[in-house]
Amino acid sequence: MLDKTPSDGPDAAQRPEADTVGPYAVPITLRVNGMTHTLSITPETTLAQALREQLDLTGTKIACDRGACSACTVWLDGAPVCSCMVLAIDVGAREVTTIEGLAAGEALHPVQAAFIEHDAIQCGFCTPGLIMSCVALLRRNPRPGEDEVRTAISGHLCRCGTYPHVLSAVLAAARAAES
Template identity: 60%
Template sequence: MSGPKFPPQPNDPSSSTPQSSDPAETSQAKERPAAKGITRRGFLKGAGVAAAGTALLEGAQVFTREAAAATRREHDGVKEFGPGAVPVALQVNGKEYTLQIEPRTTLADALRVHMGLTGTKVVCDRGPCSGCTVLMDDMPVNSCMTLAMDAIGHRVTTIEGLQSEGELHPVQAAFVKHDAMQCGFCTPGMVMTCSALLKKNSHPTEDDVRQATAGNLCRCGTYPRIFAATLEAAGVSGKESIRNA
């Protein structure tokens, strides 16, 4: 967040931070003159470090579109792309898409905003909910945490591409049969995760399904139906463990 930081509460006995009565004095801009020195590459190297994450926001305006002309340069033998839009070819659901996108574009945004494939949902935008799960080759990934450029050369499968010749994938059909959904917002991610599980493990136990979907959040609480549907799609009888679900 930009703007001045609020000083600790004067009468808060638990506060040990120095106080200031002038909000401007503690503004983040003044605290962080170094922000201008941050480069995009520097940030990407340090991505995941909380401090750098904040710094990116502060320094965001540094990567202005004036610099966009220089889209590519050689440095330390490493190819750099951007910050302006570059052509990116992606293979999604068996089709080739050529997009003109900034290198920082996530796979989720490339799919949703640039290709109009809105079946993939973005929920938390940082990993823990897996609502945006797509397959890269056969591996489920969080598309919100995957750069579109990292999907180059991989087969990307989204919820829209799971059907074949108009027929629902067995996991999709089982989700319908078991009513493994309520609002449906987690459903695409759940279906992708469960279909990936079955590719890897054709005879999962309920524990395997729980393990596979441990990162997929459903706020309506349809989990028992999801377990039942996935086991049925695998041809595994889940009657014992999911009775009445």
């Protein structure tokens, strides 16, 4: 018989009972783009589904729904995440930012404007997610080189092949912010 090691933790009978939620809908609070929302969701609801289906924030796209394409990228406390891979119930007090949260009223974010200027959009399905990752990059590194932009967008699949234009747009937005 194997000896028990400290890393095994307490016996099952001694472990505190985990909180169980569901399978029915439960209330949660989400902070999205500076506003607080109370939703009623079933526990398997992803953040992407909650944003699109409950809050009508359809700028966030769901393409693969399995963490492979980054179309659903939003920020959690400023860091890009695939919202199809995050359960809404796990977001907690973290601030969610979506593509709808980037523009200031009618004024597009400079990276959004640069995407238009540099023709970095075709069907547009990947575009909101790409922009969220590109703006996050410029927030942590206002003057990225080409390789840094390529790395920042490396998880994003664009079936229309806009990558060279995305690269031009981000570098131009960075240059414009400096001048």
